Amino acid sequence: MDMEKVNSMDFGEFVDVFGNIIERCPLIAAAVWSQRPFSDVEDLEKHFFAFIDALPQSGQEGILRCHPDLAGRELQQSTLTAESQREQAGAGLTSLSAAEQLQLAELNALYRARFGFPFVLAARLSNRAAVPRELARRLRCPPAEELRTALGEVKKIGRLRLADLFGADPARL
Template sequence: MARKTLLTIDDVNKMTSDQFIDVFGNIVEHCSLCAAAVWQHRPFQDVHHLHKVVCEFLDNLPVNGKQGVLRLHPDLAGNVAGGLTLESHSEQKSAGIDSLTLDEKGKIQERNKNYRDKFNFPFVICARKNKKEAILEGLELRLQNSNEEEVTNGIEQVKLIALLRMLSIVEE
């Protein structure tokens, strides 16, 4: 979600751990642990340095940790216990996921299920950089990949989502 006033990197560097986690706890979906781990690397030079540290955190996770991060994400157009986060709701809406036809919704739900059955985590794609047609096609294409390829693809999408979320919080 976009803030009315973006924070400066100085504002970010002055935050306590609790403040930082409150603000950045969902840049990686439902993963305040990422924010907690990243906070200790202050001071950040700019938002891109902050993003680099988040990427390093994600890259240094073991494969099962990366899979765990991916499991924190909701299915696209799916029902999520407790509902979508504000960020995910806004991102899915921008991609047109909230306006799927019944046929499209059926296709995306079937492909989500097939994807989750095969990989044991949900399909993760940066909804803000895609429209519903590209998401439907991406789901179909990525179902053909190996587990290793999809862990890599998913984490790369998480990094892009995190960057866009950071840019809605901190000035560039």
């Protein structure tokens, strides 16, 4: 895909293609469409991130709450988005032992109880051993810091998804 094509997309097509750059938040793509034309992928990404940054805390927490748990019920029930399924499989989270599943379920529940939103991590940059370690570490962070960290992970996930769509190197976005 190239920018000329993106800039010529009508609203429906744009939301179809970019609606899940931020997990289950097509509203963000809908808002970003109004900012076209985009000069390059970096410019497009900037608009997605600026929308997130401009939200009040309740909206930012809402974005996090649209994310499924890692290795959670939706993975078991095969109701994840295609992107999340691919990312969680890539991190090895689809082949956890029963003991590993239980450990993550317990940590996910503790995290959700403490912060009021699910644990979000760019799964593609992690693996099955690192996920519970990172979850346990972030559980001890102060809430304001944790909100910033979690939104940073949302942006990493979005950057990787955008890079996939454009066949780009995410490090160069």
